Amino acid sequence: MDFIIGHYNYWLVIIIMMAGFYTVISQGNLVKKIAGLNIFQVSVFMLYISIGNVKDGAAPIIEQGVELYSNPLPHVLILTAIVVGVATTALGLALVVRIKEAYGSIEEDDIHNQDHSL
Amino acid sequence: MIDTHLSLLIVVLPLLAAPLVAILPSGRFAWGVSSVVAAATFVLAWMQLVNVSTGNIISYELGGWAPPWGIEYRIDAANALVALIVAGIAAITLPYALRSVEQEIPTRQQPLFYSAFMLCLTGLLGITQTGDIFNVFVFLEISSLSTYALISLGRKRQALTAAYQYLIMGTIGATFFLIGVGLLYAMTGTLNMNDLSQRIPDLVEHRTIQTAFAFIMVGFALKLALFPLHLWLPNAYTYAPSVITVFLASTATKVAVYVMLRVIFTVFGFSVIEDTPTDELFLLLCVAGILIMSFYAINQRDSKRLLAYSSVAQIGYMMLGIGFGSMLGVTATLVHLFNHALMKGALFMAIGAIVYRIGSSRIDDFAGLGKQMPWTFAAIIIGGLSLIGVPGTAGFISKWYLVLAAMEQQNWLIVAVILIGSLMAIVYVWKIIEALYFNTATEQPHTAVKEAPLMLLIPTWVLVLANIYFGLNTELTVGTAETAVKLLLPGAN
Numbered sequence: 001m002d003f004i005i006g007h008y009n010y011w012l013v014i015i016i017m018m019a020g021f022y023t024v025i026s027q028g029n030l031v032k033k034i035a036g037l038n039i040f041q042v043s044v045f046m047l048y049i050s051i052g053n054v055k056d057g058a059a060p061i062i063e064q065g066v067e068l069y070s071n072p073l074p075h076v077l078i079l080t081a082i083v084v085g086v087a088t089t090a091l092g093l094a095l096v097v098r099i100k101e102a103y104g105s106i107e108e109d110d111i112h113n114q115d116h117s118l
Numbered sequence: 119m120i121d122t123h124l125s126l127l128i129v130v131l132p133l134l135a136a137p138l139v140a141i142l143p144s145g146r147f148a149w150g151v152s153s154v155v156a157a158a159t160f161v162l163a164w165m166q167l168v169n170v171s172t173g174n175i176i177s178y179e180l181g182g183w184a185p186p187w188g189i190e191y192r193i194d195a196a197n198a199l200v201a202l203i204v205a206g207i208a209a210i211t212l213p214y215a216l217r218s219v220e221q222e223i224p225t226r227q228q229p230l231f232y233s234a235f236m237l238c239l240t241g242l243l244g245i246t247q248t249g250d251i252f253n254v255f256v257f258l259e260i261s262s263l264s265t266y267a268l269i270s271l272g273r274k275r276q277a278l279t280a281a282y283q284y285l286i287m288g289t290i291g292a293t294f295f296l297i298g299v300g301l302l303y304a305m306t307g308t309l310n311m312n313d314l315s316q317r318i319p320d321l322v323e324h325r326t327i328q329t330a331f332a333f334i335m336v337g338f339a340l341k342l343a344l345f346p347l348h349l350w351l352p353n354a355y356t357y358a359p360s361v362i363t364v365f366l367a368s369t370a371t372k373v374a375v376y377v378m379l380r381v382i383f384t385v386f387g388f389s390v391i392e393d394t395p396t397d398e399l400f401l402l403l404c405v406a407g408i409l410i411m412s413f414y415a416i417n418q419r420d421s422k423r424l425l426a427y428s429s430v431a432q433i434g435y436m437m438l439g440i441g442f443g444s445m446l447g448v449t450a451t452l453v454h455l456f457n458h459a460l461m462k463g464a465l466f467m468a469i470g471a472i473v474y475r476i477g478s479s480r481i482d483d484f485a486g487l488g489k490q491m492p493w494t495f496a497a498i499i500i501g502g503l504s505l506i507g508v509p510g511t512a513g514f515i516s517k518w519y520l521v522l523a524a525m526e527q528q529n530w531l532i533v534a535v536i537l538i539g540s541l542m543a544i545v546y547v548w549k550i551i552e553a554l555y556f557n558t559a560t561e562q563p564h565t566a567v568k569e570a571p572l573m574l575l576i577p578t579w580v581l582v583l584a585n586i587y588f589g590l591n592t593e594l595t596v597g598t599a600e601t602a603v604k605l606l607l608p609g610a611n
Contacts, residue, residue: 024286037289044296051304074303077252081296084259088289091266095282102275111279 009050017043028108030099034092041085048078124169125178125191128162128201129244131155136236145220145228152232153212156205156239163205163243167198173601177249185249186310192249196602199452199595200376201246203459207368208239214467214577215361218474222273222359231271237264238365242373251299251385252309254377255292258341262288265362265370272357280353287350291340298333301326302385314385322390331390334381342374344437345407348430355426356479360470363422367429367466368459375436375455379448382440383606391443400441405535407434412542421469421550422479425462428505428546431539432458435520438532445603446523452599454516457504457588461513464501464581468494471570471578481553488554490567493575495554497582502547504585507540511589515596 004011016039023036052074060072096106103111135155142148170176170193178191193201215235223231241261245254266288270281303309305326306317321327336347343351351371355363382391391397408431415427436458439451471494472487473479488495504511517536524532569575588595 021290024290030282033286037286040290041293044293044300047297048300051300074300077300077303080252080256084256084263084292087263088259088285091263092282092285092289095266095270095278095285098270099275099278099282102278115276115279 009046013043013047013050016040016046030096030106030108031093034089034096037092038085038089041081041088045078045082045085048074048081121165123178124162124166125176125193125247126180128159128166128205129191129240129247131159131162132236132243133240136233136240139236140229140233142229145223145225145232146216148229148232149212149216149219152215152236153209155236156208156212159239159243160202160205160209163198163202166193167195167202167598169193170195170198171598171601173604175605186308186313189253190249190310190312191247192312193247194602194605195598196376196379196452196606197246199456199598199602200373201243203372203456204239204242204246204369207365207459207463208235210463210577210580211361211365211368211467214364214470214574217571217573218360218470221474222361223271227271231268234264234267235362235365237261238268242369245373246376249311250309251302251311251314251381255296255299258292258295258377261370261373262292262341265366268362269354269358269366271362272359274357276353277357280350280357284350284354287340287347291337291347294333294337294340296337298330298337301330301333305330311380311385315387318385319387322386322393328394331386331394331396335378335396338374338378338381342371342378342437343430343433345403345411345430345434348407348411348433351430352423352426355429355466356420356423360466360473364463364466364470367425368463371429371433372455372459375433375440375451378437378440379451379606383448388443388607391440397441397443400437401529401532404434404438404441405532407431408438408535408539409542412539412546415546416542416549418546419481420479421472421481421484422466424481424546424550425465425469428543429458429462431542432462432505435516435536435539438520438536439523442523442527442529444523444526445607446519446526448603448606449596449599450516450519450523452602453519453592453595456595456599457512457516457585460581460584460588461501461504461511464497464578464585465505467574467578467581468497468501471497471574474570474574475567481550484550484553485557486554487567488551491569494570494578495551497575497578498550498554500582500585502543502551504589505547506543509589510586512585512595514589515592519596 020036020040024033027033052071054070057068057070058066060069100106103114105111132155139148139151176193180189238261241257244257248254266281266285270278305321306314308314340347411427411431415424418424436451436454439447476483504513507513507517520536521533
């Protein structure tokens, strides 16, 4: 029981990761796929932030009288990853706009059929 | 100054060129600047390789922060060889790009095209230069994002869906890698590859380290299109603009193979491949990939798609060497990585020259073109021979080392698979050659088709001649690969 409750953030990470991953695989709608991809990436951000936590550590801001800080490095790393995630989302959505212009649809099956009925 | 900052300049030059090129008014101007930068990068990469070819290691501390706290660029013979391929192919592809891009990309978008190309080059070179595993992720995403944009610029609308598909799969791959890096950091508290390599041996039994290894392997298997994770590749290569197909086919997957080598042998250490089922799994997937993908290639009707499937099969050859986990095997991987860049570069350039003239890459449309475009046709023949692995070409050297590595382990099944793969390559290369030379056009004869312009032919032939040169003189490829392998697999025999 302790194992389950003590690691609740990791369980959340796994649930969110799988939810996002499943959405990417199962959805035929291109925008929903991007949303799933985002959820998938967010779970990794949570994983990193969980790793950075030090038991009983304060927020990593220098303050008098505080000895133990959490590790700020994973936060910095994940800032980079968030930026990358934003860029990926933007590019993905831009592609969806172009696909909509070219095919008149954002449903994967529709697009597939259009290319193969030629 | 150049000497001390050499390793950094290789990455920074194209990075600085990217925004500059984007604001230039005309495509021709942007092309000029990009070409100069690519050529300069190539010279720097060459100097770097000369510095480390004797077995030296260059360690460059970014911003003067000492590793393992700061980011370190750590160059040995393996990085330098891969960086040379990437910079070299970029320097040869850009002269080719001028005419091809003028035809395929709208004038307004050309400066942005070259800008994205420079960013892609930055990312790929950054991956090879860096000694920091998180930095690999950052550069990976720089190169991937620009690649998605570049693929989507293809003329057909399928280019858009190909880019989208690659974006989804590429991001999943990169995120898997990120998860693996996070788990490694959680266990070791470091991101420096060299530092990791010293800490991991004590922890290798730990479940988290093994999970990290699995995540990183799957992530990069997606990026390098290891069968059966190759689904994004055929569409991306088929519908991308000709120049981008040339560049990606010769560099992107190669850099991913290099990261795989680095992670397996430097970060985790040689024994990880024997302690886990990785080697058996790689061998199995490679054998399946070589046979099934070569079969797919034989059945294609589009020349670019045919070569794309052949690329997936060739990735199988490269990963075979890693699967052997022996010095000869990894030497074969590095040599094939170099040689395959030359042969696929030459072949895709020649196909691009045909596309430039007739606007189609379908094999049926090629009928009789061989007589009208003799130089392009000759380039395809020599490139094809190299792909098959005929003695006297670069392809033979790679196959030779692969077969040696397989025989060393008395793995006759793999020897057979390598030979069968070569026989299948004869069939699919012949398919293109037959259409070009022996078929006569039935519907509309291409009576007006001229030989490709010199701006396309010269870069193609540079690569074709390189295929022959490196088939005869293996000092650079095999010599450097052997030096690299000694550093990658210390203590192995």
